Amino acid sequence: MTATINDAAAQATWPLVTAACLTAGLDPTGAEPVRIADNAIWAIPGQIIVRVTRPGRRAAAHRELLTAQWLADHHVPAVRPAGPAAVDLPDNRAATFWERLPDHTHGRHEDVARLLHQLHRLTAPAHLPPLNDPAAKGRARLEAVRDAGVIDARNMAWLLAYADDLADSWHALDDGLAHTPLHGDAWAGNVALTRDGQAFLLDLDSAAVGPPEWDLTSTAVKVTTTATIPVAEYERFVAAYGGYDVTDYDGFSAMRGIRELRMTTYAIQTAIDHPHTAAEARHRVACLRGFNGPRPWTWTAVPHPPGSPGPIV
Structure with missing residues (x-):
């Protein structure tokens, strides 16, 4: 992780990313946070994305891998796993590994x-x-x-x-x-x-x-x-x-x-x-609660602090 990343939520997930990578035989050196939201998403060298769940979401991570493979079998364009298994983490969390997509919006x-x-x-x-x-x-x-x-x-x-x-x-x-x-x-x-x-x-x-x-x-x-x-x-x-x-x-x-x-x-x-x-x-x-009149309301996307990676929407 680079020293320029000072976002507290990203810092909190860094030990989990490290542990998951080492368990999977991957080198986390140079990892960068992509988005810290419901899942903490990091990129590591080698065109691999690491996703760490929130506590309690281990079963969902395992299902996600099955879903990705099922979509691949049915030719639905979707992100693809970079490995067949999730790495289980404390607090009923898990990490999964994915092929990094080309540059995209x-x-x-x-x-x-x-x-x-x-x-x-x-x-x-x-x-x-x-x-x-x-x-x-x-x-x-x-x-x-x-x-x-x-x-x-x-x-x-x-x-x-x-x-x-x-x-x-x-x-x-x-x-x-x-x-x-x-x-x-x-x-x-x-x-x-x-x-x-x-x-x-x-x-x-x-x-x-x-x-x-x-x-x-x-x-x-x-x-x-x-x-x-x-x-x-x-x-x-x-x-x-x-x-x-x-x-x-x-x-x-x-x-x-x-x-x-x-x-x-x-x-x-x-x-x-x-x-x-x-x-x-x-x-x-x-x-x-009805205090701001009828729909549509003006809601603003919920972003990271300036300088932190990626938006939270």
């Missing part, structure tokens, strides 16, 4: 749609779990940070109750499209677009089986909630998926609410290591 929304259309047409493999309660991730984040001081006790109590209400709404959803394999966190930041125009799915650790509307909602909130993409761009997304607009689905408001909760709890979680993001976290809570 975030994908376009129509790239997301095309890849999802391809994914959603496949038969789900046995290793993918059902998506039973996506609101649970938001609640788990809240439980983990409830005493951190980013959000006051009154707002925290409201958020926890709101998470329970959204879970109830999920279980009461009307039938929509037939259940399919899901990416689980399908947005433009989880698609890589290389210079030659090739698009690849990234971050496969949330893959599951469930309503495809869940994957489509991630982009729909960019226009209905945060106003971060124009309507014309969203229309291109709908067209690239085949013409289905998830905002017409009766259960869209419930799915949108869960996505908004997860985006908000992510900002709260991030503010622990990056205190300058606390204001954005509180702004999002105020929006959810």
Whole structure:
């Protein structure tokens, strides 16, 4: 690791990267953090990416490797493992190793749609779990940070109750499209677009089986909630998926609410290591509570401090 990296969250994962590399027979010398978010992503010499999970995500890391191989078998463009096995780490964490993609940017929304259309047409493999309660991730984040001081006790109590209400709404959803394999966190930041125009799915650790509307909602909130993409761009997304607009689905408001909760709890979680993001976290809570008027709201991407590697979105 170079001396210029002073981000506390990156520093905290460096011993885990070192241990994982040595266990796998790799040399971590010269490793650089790429993005420190839900997973800590590092690049090591030799065109290999190391992903270290958060505590409690070991099983998801092992499933992610299976999912990547399954996608390769079905010719879906996605990141490929650089090794067949994960390295288990303390606190129920794991590290996985991946082939580094060529230079790339975030994908376009129509790239997301095309890849999802391809994914959603496949038969789900046995290793993918059902998506039973996506609101649970938001609640788990809240439980983990409830005493951190980013959000006051009154707002925290409201958020926890709101998470329970959204879970109830999920279980009461009307039938929509037939259940399919899901990416689980399908947005433009989880698609890589290389210079030659090739698009690849990234971050496969949330893959599951469930309503495809869940994957489509991630982009729909960019226009209905945060106003971060124009309507014309969203229309291109709908067209690239085949013409289905998830905002017409009766259960869209419930799915949108869960996505908004997860985006908000992510900002709260991030503010622990990056205190300058606390204001954005509180702004999002105020929006959810109805204090900032109707949607769309103005939400700002949650970044690393200046000089640190990569954005947290």
